[in-house]
Amino acid sequence: MSGSADTASVGATKAEFPEVPFAILNADGSCDPEYRELIDDADVVRVLQTLWLNRVIDQRFLKLQRQGRLGFYMTSTGEEATTIGAAYCLRDDDPIFLTYRELGALLWRGVPLEMLMNQLIGNGQDVNKGRQMPIHFCFRDWAVPSISSPVGTQLPHACGFGYASRLRGTAQVPLAFLGEGTASQGDFHTALNFAGVFRTPCVFVIRNNGYAISTPESQQTASESLAIRASGYGFPGIRIDGNDFLAVINAMGQAVERARGGGGPTLVEALTYRIGAHSTADDPSVYRSADEPERWRALDPLERLTAHARWRGLFSEEDERAWRESCEARISALVTACEAWPPPPLETLFQDVLRDPGLQLRRQRDRYLAYLRVREPDAHEVP
Numbered sequence: 001m002s003g004s005a006d007t008a009s010v011g012a013t014k015a016e017f018p019e020v021p022f023a024i025l026n027a028d029g030s031c032d033p034e035y036r037e038l039i040d041d042a043d044v045v046r047v048l049q050t051l052w053l054n055r056v057i058d059q060r061f062l063k064l065q066r067q068g069r070l071g072f073y074m075t076s077t078g079e080e081a082t083t084i085g086a087a088y089c090l091r092d093d094d095p096i097f098l099t100y101r102e103l104g105a106l107l108w109r110g111v112p113l114e115m116l117m118n119q120l121i122g123n124g125q126d127v128n129k130g131r132q133m134p135i136h137f138c139f140r141d142w143a144v145p146s147i148s149s150p151v152g153t154q155l156p157h158a159c160g161f162g163y164a165s166r167l168r169g170t171a172q173v174p175l176a177f178l179g180e181g182t183a184s185q186g187d188f189h190t191a192l193n194f195a196g197v198f199r200t201p202c203v204f205v206i207r208n209n210g211y212a213i214s215t216p217e218s219q220q221t222a223s224e225s226l227a228i229r230a231s232g233y234g235f236p237g238i239r240i241d242g243n244d245f246l247a248v249i250n251a252m253g254q255a256v257e258r259a260r261g262g263g264g265p266t267l268v269e270a271l272t273y274r275i276g277a278h279s280t281a282d283d284p285s286v287y288r289s290a291d292e293p294e295r296w297r298a299l300d301p302l303e304r305l306t307a308h309a310r311w312r313g314l315f316s317e318e319d320e321r322a323w324r325e326s327c328e329a330r331i332s333a334l335v336t337a338c339e340a341w342p343p344p345p346l347e348t349l350f351q352d353v354l355r356d357p358g359l360q361l362r363r364q365r366d367r368y369l370a371y372l373r374v375r376e377p378d379a380h381e382v383p
């Protein structure tokens, strides 16, 4: 991995933030006794099950896209310790400002699988009426605001939410994810400067997965780390092993507690790796060698948490096989059910955008509905 134990607390202000180890899990899955208490046995199993579910969904939807049954997909394989671990440390009402690569956070939050699939497929049951690209989720009831395609826009939103949370006295702590490429965007500076000046409760988590599409991290920044940038904004930044679930929840737990207690924001840089392509529209073989992802498989967060579970005497190979098969079966049944729904009716294009669409749009809508009635008589009602 590109980090080392000495870079663990680069940028951290020791008076404000306790020492955070870079990694906690040993190669054989063991850990020091003081860290075992970070998570109980039941949760180790639940997290592993969520990790497996994430993988099964990634594999299945990648295939569906290749079969022409889905427009687009983006995997998060290899980054799940960071995505699930960060969400693990939140309260249910803490909003998660996502990018497109944090399916694990949604799974941990408990968004029903059917709602996720409806969005991916873009059928008439999708809460967003098929208006967003697949994987650009929005689930208000789970405190998940809409994902935006322009990278970085979620960051000012998150610190604004943190500011509002303090004014309202709700003690909610927004979590904002970003990739390391997005740390080069202007919105990163805007958000972190605002968060620092106003000490907004907020945790920013950089999934440093090595690439922004084809741009490697080495061409993204000349800084020795991204975590160190936080000190320029006046708050702590810590770099951790993002493939070590225990290291993630240890750092995140402290950052969230600190924010909730009025201590202000934290920047967490989680070193991880994007095992798959950027998206289904990308071919990584043109910019990285085939053995690079293979080398990272040795640090796979799933393998490492599995080794930890076995060290605790949990989640046997048989449990793992049974769980994987049950995930496969659940996803198959859901895909069949979600593909059977028709797409959103075309007239829904005009709904839920403006309270009063105005004369111009009303005319356009009426002309369009008249056209649909000719094209498909009986199928369309005036909304």
Ligand SMILES: Cc1ncc(C[n+]2csc(CCOP(=O)(O)OP(=O)(O)O)c2C)c(N)n1
Pocket: 101, 149, 150, 151, 178, 179, 180, 181, 182, 183, 207, 209, 211, 212, 213, 274, 278
């Ligand atoms: C403002 C903006 N510029 C460019 C893009 C095109 N784009 C989409 S994803 C991406 C890479 C982002 O990389 P990173 O932040 O490292 O996240 P990762 O995809 O690695 O998770 C780019 C450049 C965009 N969506 N928005």
